[in-house]
Amino acid sequence: MQLPTAISVHDIADYLQAQVIMGKHAHITGINEIHKVQHGDLSFVDHPKYYAKALHSAATVVLINTTQVDNPQQKTLLYSQAPFNDYNKLVSKYSPLENTFMPSVRSQTARIGENTQIMAGAVIGEQVRIGKNCLIYPNVVIYNNTEIGDNVVIHANSVIGADAYYFQKQGEKGYVKMRTCGRVLIHDNVEIGAACTIDKGVSGDTIIGEGTKLDNQVHIGHGVVIGKHCLLAAQVGVAGKTHIGNHVILWGQVGVSKSLYIGDGAVVYAQSGVPKSIAGGKTYFGSPVQEARAKMKEMAIIKHLPKIWNKLKRL
Amino acid sequence: MQLPTAISVHDIADYLQAQVIMGKHAHITGINEIHKVQHGDLSFVDHPKYYAKALHSAATVVLINTTQVDNPQQKTLLYSQAPFNDYNKLVSKYSPLENTFMPSVRSQTARIGENTQIMAGAVIGEQVRIGKNCLIYPNVVIYNNTEIGDNVVIHANSVIGADAYYFQKQGEKGYVKMRTCGRVLIHDNVEIGAACTIDKGVSGDTIIGEGTKLDNQVHIGHGVVIGKHCLLAAQVGVAGKTHIGNHVILWGQVGVSKSLYIGDGAVVYAQSGVPKSIAGGKTYFGSPVQEARAKMKEMAIIKHLPKIWNKLKRL
Amino acid sequence: MQLPTAISVHDIADYLQAQVIMGKHAHITGINEIHKVQHGDLSFVDHPKYYAKALHSAATVVLINTTQVDNPQQKTLLYSQAPFNDYNKLVSKYSPLENTFMPSVRSQTARIGENTQIMAGAVIGEQVRIGKNCLIYPNVVIYNNTEIGDNVVIHANSVIGADAYYFQKQGEKGYVKMRTCGRVLIHDNVEIGAACTIDKGVSGDTIIGEGTKLDNQVHIGHGVVIGKHCLLAAQVGVAGKTHIGNHVILWGQVGVSKSLYIGDGAVVYAQSGVPKSIAGGKTYFGSPVQEARAKMKEMAIIKHLPKIWNKLKRL
Numbered sequence: 001m002q003l004p005t006a007i008s009v010h011d012i013a014d015y016l017q018a019q020v021i022m023g024k025h026a027h028i029t030g031i032n033e034i035h036k037v038q039h040g041d042l043s044f045v046d047h048p049k050y051y052a053k054a055l056h057s058a059a060t061v062v063l064i065n066t067t068q069v070d071n072p073q074q075k076t077l078l079y080s081q082a083p084f085n086d087y088n089k090l091v092s093k094y095s096p097l098e099n100t101f102m103p104s105v106r107s108q109t110a111r112i113g114e115n116t117q118i119m120a121g122a123v124i125g126e127q128v129r130i131g132k133n134c135l136i137y138p139n140v141v142i143y144n145n146t147e148i149g150d151n152v153v154i155h156a157n158s159v160i161g162a163d164a165y166y167f168q169k170q171g172e173k174g175y176v177k178m179r180t181c182g183r184v185l186i187h188d189n190v191e192i193g194a195a196c197t198i199d200k201g202v203s204g205d206t207i208i209g210e211g212t213k214l215d216n217q218v219h220i221g222h223g224v225v226i227g228k229h230c231l232l233a234a235q236v237g238v239a240g241k242t243h244i245g246n247h248v249i250l251w252g253q254v255g256v257s258k259s260l261y262i263g264d265g266a267v268v269y270a271q272s273g274v275p276k277s278i279a280g281g282k283t284y285f286g287s288p289v290q291e292a293r294a295k296m297k298e299m300a301i302i303k304h305l306p307k308i309w310n311k312l313k314r315l
Numbered sequence: 316m317q318l319p320t321a322i323s324v325h326d327i328a329d330y331l332q333a334q335v336i337m338g339k340h341a342h343i344t345g346i347n348e349i350h351k352v353q354h355g356d357l358s359f360v361d362h363p364k365y366y367a368k369a370l371h372s373a374a375t376v377v378l379i380n381t382t383q384v385d386n387p388q389q390k391t392l393l394y395s396q397a398p399f400n401d402y403n404k405l406v407s408k409y410s411p412l413e414n415t416f417m418p419s420v421r422s423q424t425a426r427i428g429e430n431t432q433i434m435a436g437a438v439i440g441e442q443v444r445i446g447k448n449c450l451i452y453p454n455v456v457i458y459n460n461t462e463i464g465d466n467v468v469i470h471a472n473s474v475i476g477a478d479a480y481y482f483q484k485q486g487e488k489g490y491v492k493m494r495t496c497g498r499v500l501i502h503d504n505v506e507i508g509a510a511c512t513i514d515k516g517v518s519g520d521t522i523i524g525e526g527t528k529l530d531n532q533v534h535i536g537h538g539v540v541i542g543k544h545c546l547l548a549a550q551v552g553v554a555g556k557t558h559i560g561n562h563v564i565l566w567g568q569v570g571v572s573k574s575l576y577i578g579d580g581a582v583v584y585a586q587s588g589v590p591k592s593i594a595g596g597k598t599y600f601g602s603p604v605q606e607a608r609a610k611m612k613e614m615a616i617i618k619h620l621p622k623i624w625n626k627l628k629r630l
Numbered sequence: 631m632q633l634p635t636a637i638s639v640h641d642i643a644d645y646l647q648a649q650v651i652m653g654k655h656a657h658i659t660g661i662n663e664i665h666k667v668q669h670g671d672l673s674f675v676d677h678p679k680y681y682a683k684a685l686h687s688a689a690t691v692v693l694i695n696t697t698q699v700d701n702p703q704q705k706t707l708l709y710s711q712a713p714f715n716d717y718n719k720l721v722s723k724y725s726p727l728e729n730t731f732m733p734s735v736r737s738q739t740a741r742i743g744e745n746t747q748i749m750a751g752a753v754i755g756e757q758v759r760i761g762k763n764c765l766i767y768p769n770v771v772i773y774n775n776t777e778i779g780d781n782v783v784i785h786a787n788s789v790i791g792a793d794a795y796y797f798q799k800q801g802e803k804g805y806v807k808m809r810t811c812g813r814v815l816i817h818d819n820v821e822i823g824a825a826c827t828i829d830k831g832v833s834g835d836t837i838i839g840e841g842t843k844l845d846n847q848v849h850i851g852h853g854v855v856i857g858k859h860c861l862l863a864a865q866v867g868v869a870g871k872t873h874i875g876n877h878v879i880l881w882g883q884v885g886v887s888k889s890l891y892i893g894d895g896a897v898v899y900a901q902s903g904v905p906k907s908i909a910g911g912k913t914y915f916g917s918p919v920q921e922a923r924a925k926m927k928e929m930a931i932i933k934h935l936p937k938i939w940n941k942l943k944r945l
Contacts, residue, residue, distance in 0.1 A: 001775075001811035001833060031811060035871070036834030036853070084798055084808070091809035091833075095774075105435040105453070120735040120753045121769065123435045123453040123471075137792070138735070138753040138771045139436065141453045141471035141509075144410075145316075156753075156771035156789040157825070159471040159509035162452070165530040165548070168399050174526035174544040177506065178399070179406035181316035181346060191807065194771075194789035194827040195472070195847075197509040197531040197549075203316055203406075204351030211804035215795040216827040216849050217510075217867075219532050219549045223351070229804040233795070234827075234849045235867045235885070237532075237550045237567050241350070252867050253885045253903075255550070255568045255586050271885050271903045271917050273568075273586045287586050287602075287917075288614075301620045305931045308627055312938055420750040420768070438750045438768040438786075454751065456768045456786035456824075459725075460631075474786040474824035477767070480845040480863070483714050489841035489859040492821065493714070494721035496631035496661060510787070512824040512846040512864075518631055518721075519666030532825075534846050534864045538666070552847075552865045552882050556665065570865070570883045570901050588883075588901045602901050602917075603929075616935045623942055 002030045003094060009061055009076055012042070015093065016078070016086045021067050023076030025060045031090055034059070042090070044083035063087055104136075113150065125161070131188070143200065149188035155216070158196040160184050164222030164240065166202050178202055182223065187211075193218065193234070202240075209246070221258065233270070245280055255287075317345045318409060324376055324391055327357070330408065331393070331401045336382050338391030340375045346405055349374070357405070359398035378402055419451075428465065440476070446503070458515065464503035470531070473511040475499050479537030479555065481517050493517055497538065502526075508533065508549070517555075524561065536573065548585070560595055570602075632660045633724060639691055639706055642672070645723065646708070646716045651697050653706030655690045661720055664689070672720070674713035693717055734766075743780065755791070761818070773830065779818035785846070788826040790814050794852030794870065796832050808832055812853065817841075823848065823864070832870075839876070851888065863900070875910055885917075 006027040013020050029040035034050070037043045037059045044063035045054035051069050054062050061076040063083040071077060080086040104122040106112070113132035118124060121139040128142050131150035136142070140154050143161030154160065161184045167175035182201025186208045192198070193216035200206055201223035208220070209227040215234040220226070224238050227246035238244070238256040245264035256262070256274040263280020273287030285292040321342040328335050344355035349365070352358045352374045359378035360369035366384050369377050376391045378398040386392060395401045419437040421427070428447035433439060436454040443457050446465035451457070455469050458476030469475065476499045482490035497516025501523045507513070508531035515521055516538035523535070524542040530549040535541070539553050542561035547553075551565045554573035559565075563577055566585040571577065578595020588602035600607040636657040643650050659670035664680070667673045667689045674693035675684035681699050684692050691706045693713040701707060710716040734752040736742070743762035748754060751769040758772050761780035766772070770784050773791030784790065791814045797805035812831025816838045822828070823846035830836055831853035838850070839857040845864040850856070854868050857876035862868075866880045869888035874880075878892055881900040886892065893910020903917035915922040 001813075032833040033808070036812070036831065084800075085806070088806075088809040091811045095809065095811040121436055121454070121751055121771075139454050139472070139751065139769050139787070141436075143471070153793075155792040156773070157454070157472050157510070157769070157787050159531075162470040162509040162531065163468075165508060165528070167528060167546070170399075174504065175528055175546070176400070177403075177528075178348070179403040179410065181406045181410040182351070183316075189804065193795060194792040194829075195510055195532075195787070195825055199509075199531065201351065203347040213795070213797060213805055213807075216789075216792065216829065217532065217825075217847065219530075221549065231797070231805070234851065234869070235550070235865065239549070239567060252869060252887075253568070253883070257567075257585060270887060270905070271586075271901075275585070298617060298620065301624055302617070302928060302932070304624060305620075305928060305935075308624065309931055309934060309938065311627055312941055436751055436769070454769050454787070456751075458786070472769070472787050472825070474846075477785040477824040477846065478783075480823060480843070482843060482861070485714075489819065490843055490861070491715070491718075492843075493663070494718040494725065496721045496725040497666075498631075510825055510847075514824075514846065516666070518662040532847065536864065550865065554864070554882060568883070572882075572900060586901075590900070613932060613935065616939055617932070619939060620935075623939065626942055 001032070001091070001095060003028065006040075009078070012061075012090065013078055016063075016080060016089060018063065018078040018080045018086060021077045021079045022071055022074070023061070024074045025076040028061050031087070031094065032059075033087075042078075042087075044080075044087040046083040107144075137194075143184075145183045145200075146186070147183060148186045149190070149210075151189045152186055153191040155192060155194035155196075157194055158192055158198075160186070160192075160198050161200045162197060164199050164202045166222060166240070180222065182206065184208075187228075190214075196220075199240075215252075227264070248280075316347070316406070316410060318343065321355075324393070327376075327405065328393055331378075331395060331404060333378065333393045333395045333401060336392045336394045337386055337389070338376070339389050340391040343376050346402070346409065347374075348402075357393075357402075359395075359402040361398040422459075434471075452509075458499075460498045460515075461501070462498060463501045464505070464525075466504045467501055468506040470507060470509035470511075472509055473507055473513075475501070475507075475513050476515045477512060479514050479517045481537060481555070495537065497521065499523075502543075505529075511535075514555075530567075542579070563595075631662070631721070631725060633658065636670075639708070642691075642720065643708055646693075646710060646719060648693065648708040648710045648716060651707045651709045652701055652704070653691070654704050655706040658691050661717070661724065662689075663717075672708075672717075674710075674717040676713040737774075767824075773814075775813045775830075776816070777813060778816045779820070779840075781819045782816055783821040785822060785824035785826075787824055788822055788828075790816070790822075790828050791830045792827060794829050794832045796852060796870070810852065812836065814838075817858075820844075826850075829870075845882075857894070878910075 028042040032041045042061040043059040104118040106124040107126040110124045110128040116134040118136045119138045123141045125144035130148040134152045137156040146161045163180040166178045184206045187210040189211045191213045196218045198220040199222040207225045212230040219237040221240035223241040226244045230248045233252040235253045239258035241259045244262045249267045251270040253271045261277040265281045267283045269285040272289045275288045283292040286295040343357040347356045357376040358374040419433040421439040422441040425439045425443040431449040433451045434453045438456045440459035445463045449467045452471040461476045478495040481493045499521045502525040504526045506528045511533045513535040514537040522540045527545040534552040536555035538556040541559045545563045548567040550568045553571040556574045559577045560579035562580045564582045568586045571589040576592040580596045582598045584600040587604045590603045598607040601610040658672040662671045672691040673689040734748040736754040737756040740754045740758040746764040748766045749768045753771045755774035760778045764782045767786040776791045793810040796808045814836045817840040819841045821843045826848045828850040829852040837855045842860040849867040851870035853871040856874045860878045863882040865883045868886040871889045874892045875894035877895045879897045883901045886904040891907040895911045897913045899915040902919045905918045913922040916925040
């Protein structure tokens with residue numbers, strides 16, 4: 001980001017309670033992470049492996065967690081014990097939140113915690129509870145009876161608590177829907193991207209565990225239970241009643257079938273399909289998934305097929 | 316769901332016109348389906364195969380379609396000819412609809428049938444017609460000229476009738492869009508999940524047939540025609556002008572290419588890709604799809620490839 | 631589309647400054663493209679390959695770019711140098727825009743160009759700039775600092791500029807989010823479908839190049855740069871920091887991994903997965919992708935596997 005006006009390095013050091021340890025520049029004109037940095041920018045580095053890259057980048061000022069480095073370009077260095085967190089503090093200070101100036105739509109029975117912001121066009125149903133310090137972005141829809149913890153972020157146009165996709169075939173009448181009366185429970189520190197959909201349980205609860213982060217356009221079916229600190233990348237879909245452990249990572253466009261278990265710490269590569277339960281602590285790939293190494297080996301052998309085929313024709 | 320107060324079994328029997336046939340419990344404190352049931356709950360069972368499971372579950376009261384069962388735990392049984400439907404009636408009674416207290420946005424030329432609820436933030440375009448007993452959830456957008464039958468449900472943030480994705484390349488100007496003037500027609504008893512998108516036809520109509528059910532995040536391209544009583548699971552995409560017959564099932568994340576035909580009763584497993592027309596009455600899998608049995612066989616043989624490869628190297 | 635009243639061919643010729651070259655019909659009652667045409671309709675044809683099809687279709691009036699054709703059914707022909715564009719003009723005249731009668735939600739710092747329409751329920755953040763002649767459909771959410779050029783169309787419920795999906799694992803605290811301060815820049819003549827999500831850059835910009843067209847439910851990650859005149863079909867996902875060249879085509883449900891390059895003019899078939907950079911000017915298929923011809927060959931050989939297996943067992 002470019003700053004509206006140049007800001008003095010000493011003001012920044014004061015704000016962060018960081019120490020100016022060396023360098024010649026007195027002002028910054030922007031804040032950027034290391035891949036996008038320009039002259040005039042403040043950036044940060046927090047791992048010795050990347051010190052040299054940061055100190056040879058275009059950055060003018062670098063937040064760094066050491067005082068012992070070679071600084072050939074005489075960049076201005078600010079010593080910080082936690083450069084990542086201090087960088088975040090600065091960005092928060094100079095990058096205000098989305099607009100909250102328009103009323104949202106709340107039921108009279110909804111209870112909203114302190115310091116939670118419900119933005120324009122969001123619709124909050126009956127008996128919904130939302131904790132403290134949450135950000136509910138514009139046009140989010142939260143159906144009746146949903147419970148949301150503290151420090152939860154839900155990006156624009158996501159839908160929390162729509163009905164289960166659950167029907168019974170009744171002869172000539174076709175599919176008759178089972179009325180949904182469960183809830184969605186979202187625990188503390190969860191972040192949900194834009195245009196996600198999380199259905200309520202048929203009669204029990206759909207649960208997103210503490211600290212879990214969903215990217216955009218993720219679909220979570222009815223009654224799914226997801227553990228703590230999981231990552232679900234964009235366009236992942238999880239069908240009804242599946243249980244996902246803690247620290248699980250599902251990369252983009254993964255599909256998970258219904259009523260199965262994924263063990264703690266499992267990692268599933270992009271576009272894979274999970275039709276059966278899989279054990280924790282391993283890495284998976286393919287549709288249907290196998291352990292990634294086995295799948296990779298299979299793919300390598302398939303590359304030999306033309307040779308195999310030619311050899312066989314000669315036999 | 317938990318009930319706000321305990322409710323007497325006799326009140327429930329009266330409401331459902333069901334008969335209390337045996338058992339010792341006089342009240343329920345919750346309503347749940349069999350996989351989530353707790354002590355105090357009413358549940359239901361409607362197939363002899365599951366009678367024992369229901370009667371050994373934690374349920375306190377069971378809606379059941381027989382009077383001739385072993386009931387060792389002396390659960391209270393309520394006889395019903397249609398337990399599924401009676402369970403739905405109860406859930407509807409105790410689980411009110413989403414909020415409808417805020418005005419939606421309707422064009423002056425839209426015509427809305429009796430008992431249809433248009434919820435907060437929904438936007439209804441010019442010349443739209445919506446039948447009776449429909450539920451249009453918050454922030455749904457219905458573009459001009461869309462026609463919707465009776466008993467249709469559209470969940471939050473779905474978009475009905477956006478423009479066809481249809482361009483002509485015109486040299487240096489790049490892609491020029493063909494102006495869309497068709498409509499979307501949604502027949503009676505259709506249900507559409509949250510965050511779905513159904514485009515209008517380029518000049519003809521996109522049609523969703525009677526009783527068809529779409530899960531969340533389904534995309535239907537311009538001019539697609541879908542028959543009666545189909546199921547399209549979450550994140551399915553169907554490209555423009557494809558025709559899908561009656562009673563077709565597409566599981567999650569299936570992709571269907573443009574301008575092809577899927578016959579009546581076809582079933583396509585999750586994540587499959589359909590690049591060409593496929594006959595009805597069969598089950599398919601893979602990307603590109605094959606008949607599921609052939610695909611499964613192929614996958615089993617691929618598992619032998621390391622052995623084949625080793626054997627060949629020795630020849 | 632059906633017209634509300636019959637319209638005289640001469641009025642149409644006047645409006646388009648087209649010349650009536652032959653035929654017996656004096657009025658049209660509808661406008662349709664060639665695949666959907668009915669008696670009474672005007673349609674168009676602009677390529678000699680399709681002249682016969684148009685002239686044997688049910689159309690009553692045909693916009694055509696030749697005066698030298700066989701016209702056995704004595705259809706009324708209107709000569710036009712650009713039948714596609716003239717057809718579009720007619721549809722625009724008789725098919726009005728979606729409703730714009732309800733106020734949207736705009737920040738006081740947003741700047742909106744001439745003749746741009748922001749429709750009901752759209753939310754426009756702080757410091758947003760939108761150029762001239764844009765259509766922002768209902769319930770679109772545009773986050774702070776987004777910049778949009780001229781002649782841009784964004785369909786309903788899309789979200790432009792939500793936060794990057796970018797976290798750092800910090801021991802027991804779990805994932806800590808990197809605050810996003812980049813922007814989204816959308817250049818002239820871009821069209822974005824319904825329910826798309828385009829995230830802002832972490833500190834740099836996400837860029838959609840001139841004339842590029844996105845279908846519905848497309849996800850674009852943080853800091854992605856897309857060139858000019860690309861087509862991204864429905865449900866495509868592109869992960870963070872990837873660069874896509876000019877004239878690239880990604881068909882439906884393609885997934886592209888992060889931080890890679892796709893060369894100019896590359897075409898990737900539906901449901902493919904792109905895990906590494908790929909060169910321009912070629913066509914790709916598979917997950918992971920290979921050149922389409924190589925992949926097709928591999929798939930053909932896999933079909934021989936049962937034979938290979940049987941042959942080997944006999945050796």
